[in-house]
Amino acid sequence: MTKPWRGDKPQICVAHAHYDLKGELARRGSPYPCTQVTSLDALEKVAHDAEVLVVSMLWKDRILDWTPNLKLVQSVSAGVDHYGQDLFRERGIHLCSAQGVNANAVSDHAMGLLLNLSRRLYEARDDQKKSYWRPTSTKADERLHELSSKTVLIVGFGGIGARVASLCRAFGMNVIAMRRSVPETSPEGVRIIGQKDFLSTLPLADVVILTCPLTPETFGLMGVDAFAAMRPDAVLINVARGKVVDEAAMIDVLQSGKLAAAALDTFVEEPLPASSPLWGMENVVVTPHAAGETQFYERNVVDILLHNIQAMETGGALKNQIV
Numbered sequence: 372m373t374k375p376w377r378g379d380k381p382q383i384c385v386a387h388a389h390y391d392l393k394g395e396l397a398r399r400g401s402p403y404p405c406t407q408v409t410s411l412d413a414l415e416k417v418a419h420d421a422e423v424l425v426v427s428m429l430w431k432d433r434i435l436d437w438t439p440n441l442k443l444v445q446s447v448s449a450g451v452d453h454y455g456q457d458l459f460r461e462r463g464i465h466l467c468s469a470q471g472v473n474a475n476a477v478s479d480h481a482m483g484l485l486l487n488l489s490r491r492l493y494e495a496r497d498d499q500k501k502s503y504w505r506p507t508s509t510k511a512d513e514r515l516h517e518l519s520s521k522t523v524l525i526v527g528f529g530g531i532g533a534r535v536a537s538l539c540r541a542f543g544m545n546v547i548a549m550r551r552s553v554p555e556t557s558p559e560g561v562r563i564i565g566q567k568d569f570l571s572t573l574p575l576a577d578v579v580i581l582t583c584p585l586t587p588e589t590f591g592l593m594g595v596d597a598f599a600a601m602r603p604d605a606v607l608i609n610v611a612r613g614k615v616v617d618e619a620a621m622i623d624v625l626q627s628g629k630l631a632a633a634a635l636d637t638f639v640e641e642p643l644p645a646s647s648p649l650w651g652m653e654n655v656v657v658t659p660h661a662a663g664e665t666q667f668y669e670r671n672v673v674d675i676l677l678h679n680i681q682a683m684e685t686g687g688a689l690k691n692q693i694v
Contacts, residue, residue, distance in 0.1 A: 374684050375442050376422050380404065381680060382440070384421035386414045386429045387447055392676075395669035403680065425676060432458055443683060445676050448663070449473065449531075450612060451693050452585040459694040466694040467679050471530045472671040473663035478534040480662035481580055481610045484634035485523075485539075488606050489516040493656050519543035524576035526592070527583025527611060528563065535580055536561050547572060551588070573600035578608065585612035593617060598624045606632045610662040613638040622648055625655060636662040 376382075385392045385407040393407035403423075408414045411429055418424070418437035426434075427447035432455040435441070441464050446454070449470040459466045487493055498505050508514050523539050525532045528550035536546045540560050547562045549569055557563045564572055566588065573579065579601065583589045593607070594617040601607075607630065609616055618639050624630040626648070634656040635649065641660055649655050665671075675690050682689050 372684070372686050377440060381422040381442070381683075382406075382420045383423045383425065384408070384414070384417060386411075386424065386426040388429070390447060390669050390672065392425055392447075392669055392672060395673045396676075399673065399677070401677070423676075423680060425672070428453070430454060435459075435462060435464070443467070443679060445469070445672075445679060447472075447668075447672055450584055452612065454693075456694050464694070465679075465683070465689060465692065467675070467689050468691040468693055469672055469675055470691045472675065473665055473668065474530040474534055476665035476668075477531045477582070477610050477662045478538060480636065480658070481531075481535050481582065481608055482538050484608045484610070484636070484656060484658070485518070485578060485580070485606075487656055488608070488632050488634050489518055491515055494653075520545070521577040522547065522575055523578040523580060524549065524572060526569075526579065526581045526615075527589075529582070529584075531610070532580075532582040533558070535582055544578075547575065549583075570596060570600050573597060574602060576601070576605055578606050581607070581609045581611040581615055583611050583615060585614055589615050591615070591617050593621065595620045598630060601630060603629050604631050606630070606634070608634045610636045613641065618649075622652075625652060632656075634658075636660055 380403050383403050383405040385405060388409040393405045396403065396405050406417050408417060411431065414429065414434065415437055418434060420440060421438050422440050423443045423445065424438065424441060425445045425447060430453055435458055443465045446468045449468055449472065451466065451468045454466055456466065520543060522545040525535055525546065525548040528548040532548060536548055539546050546560060547564060549564050549566060551566065553563050553565045581593065592615050598620050621633065625633060632654040636658045637660050643649065643657065649657060679689050
């Protein structure tokens with residue numbers, strides 16, 4: 372089979388400000404020439420020769436005008452909502468996601484946020500700064516929560532959602548998961564619902580954890596109607612995408628006591644503006660879109676990248692192919 376590259380090996384360009392993917396390729400003894408840049412301006416200067424582009428949040432659709440030799444874009448993130456997929460189809464360029472690359476990290480983070488809220492660790496940290504030893508409350512409903520027997524609704528049941536479900540079950544929680552299509556059989560201990568049953572199921576949930584991708588169906592899913600359906604003692608955790616949530620509606624229910632608390636890793640605007648009221652709300656935990664962060668990120672991304680380069684050369688199946 373004729374290789375799709377101009378020469379014997381593809382010219383790889385990595386455009387990422389944080390992950391040393393070029394270094395990881397070198398550590399693997401990769402034979403492929405590779406350049407890495409950390410900004411859009413720097414990418415424009417070197418993009419012309421790129422046949423494989425490894426990129427994430429630096430992506431802009433105008434990059435396609437700079438890359439006449441491009442054959443494959445390997446996203447560094449699982450989410451690909453910011454890529455103009457129709458443009459890829461028009462130009463015959465493959466787009467692959469990094470789905471699964473940080474499933475362990477994101478699900479760990481979701482559980483960390485859940486434990487933070489249920490055990491009010493954020494409150495303990497604030498007390499520590501003030502050298503304050505908080506006494507045990509005499510009122511049962513003011514004490515810390517345990518997860519056992521509580522019900523969690525996981526919105527999105529891909530790799531991340533499935534692992535969150537497994538972890539929640541290990542804590543003795545009742546697990547309901549929403550996915551686009553309802554299978555004939557469900558994993559043990561998990562009740563699967565479709566989106567049509569979302570609003571009617573929300574009142575059952577002590578915890579709602581968002582792990583879904585951003586799609587036209589999930590855009591604004593957690594809106595006024597969804598928050599109205601939630602119980603006032605429930606909590607929300609978002610490790611999905613910021614635009615899955617109507618932030619204004621969420622802030623309103625958090626401030627009015629109609630939602631007990633939220634732990635948020637993603638936001639409509641990132642970085643979260645300093646003017647956002649979320650920063651100063653005692654019943655909100657904010658993390659800076661860090662759920663996917665892991666010391667194994669480079670290793671996991673390069674595993675997918677090398678597989679897809681070899682698949683391009685042999686006619687095999689691309690992993691996580693979007694286009």
